[in-house]
Amino acid sequence: MDLSKESLLNLSWSDLSWFQQTNTVLSEETALPYFCQMGNPFYDRSSLNERFYMNNLTTEAMMNASGIEYIVMQKQNPVLFIIRKQYRESLNEARPLQEYYILAPGHIYQAPDAASVISHRLLTAVHHFGKAFDEASQKAAYHPSSGYYWKTNSSSDELAKKDSSKEKILTQTQRIRFDTIFYSFRDHFRPRAPVGATAQNSIASATTNNDAVGTTNGTSGGSGDNNLPRKEERTPSDSQSITSERPMIEVKKQKTQK
Incomplete structure (x- = not known):
């Protein structure tokens, strides 16, 4: 055989x-x-x-x-x-x-010989270790309010009660971790303005600055309201020249009448 x-x-x-x-x-x-x-x-x-x-x-x-x-x-x-x-x-x-x-x-x-016994026991140990790791990976869970825990019948009921409550108590480590992640994401994903809008804003700011410079240069002493209409200012020499011209015109008119 x-x-x-x-x-x-x-x-x-x-x-x-x-x-x-x-x-x-x-x-x-x-x-x-x-x-x-x-x-x-x-x-x-x-x-x-x-x-x-x-x-x-x-x-x-x-x-x-x-x-x-x-x-x-x-x-x-x-x-x-x-x-x-x-x-x-x-x-x-x-x-x-x-x-x-x-x-x-x-x-x-x-x-069986020694090699068969050792190989069989190693395969059996690896098989049971694999089943243990699979079972552990299915039982492990995480919740933000309670952290890591093992899933059991009692733990699932307690977790349901915690979820139903409105007040969530966070530990100091969880708060620090949240602040670190939040600020880093806020700086990384900060909203940016479109390219066209930035160009228009820069042009508008340049024109307003030019108008302001012109009004300050046109006024004497830099006092008064820039929005009010400006009045023509005359110097004392100009007023004297105007008054001196009037009697000469009257003298010419009298000579023509004679």
């Missing part, structure tokens, strides 16, 4: 009818003959044990031969028996290959 190592790790075999046929129970004497049955997928038919049973060889002849053999390695009568598969090279040299468990009343399992 050609089975891979991975499939044998997930396989178990038992033939409890063999004990009824032989009228025996699982013990140290029957554990190895029970394991070396033809229907057992863990048993190699080309082993020295098969030659021993088929050819009725002695134990000394099997110990001096080279090949695969099965022996009872450890026992805990009548619950547990450990069968070792090993390659015998000489009388005193044997290289272990695999071990098997026989559990009462007669179930046989293949013992």
Whole structure:
């Protein structure tokens, strides 16, 4: 029966009818003959044990031969028996290959090696860690008034009560954090006036400044209201010239009449 190592790790075999046929129970004497049955997928038919049973060889002849053999390695009568598969090279040299468990009343399992045990436990730990992190990420929550908390049945009720209340109490850290974010966003997103509006405003401000300069230069002494209409001012010399011209005109008129 050609089975891979991975499939044998997930396989178990038992033939409890063999004990009824032989009228025996699982013990140290029957554990190895029970394991070396033809229907057992863990048993190699080309082993020295098969030659021993088929050819009725002695134990000394099997110990001096080279090949695969099965022996009872450890026992805990009548619950547990450990069968070792090993390659015998000489009388005193044997290289272990695999071990098997026989559990009462007669179930046989293949013992995993150290690499399989470590890889399986690592995969199991990673799987449970992943589930734990997923569960924690779903339970973690944040609320502005209460901060971070874990979602439970009681916490959801308390949060609903806090939301229904009108007064929200903020901590000093939350206030400082809000002020920092608010002012930075206000400076960054400050509204700006359109380009055309800024040009018109600059032209209008320039014209008003020119008018103001003209009115201040036209007035003497810079006093009085600039909005009032200006009156013509005459100097004393101008008034004297006007009065001196009038009698000369009257003299000319009298001469013409004569």
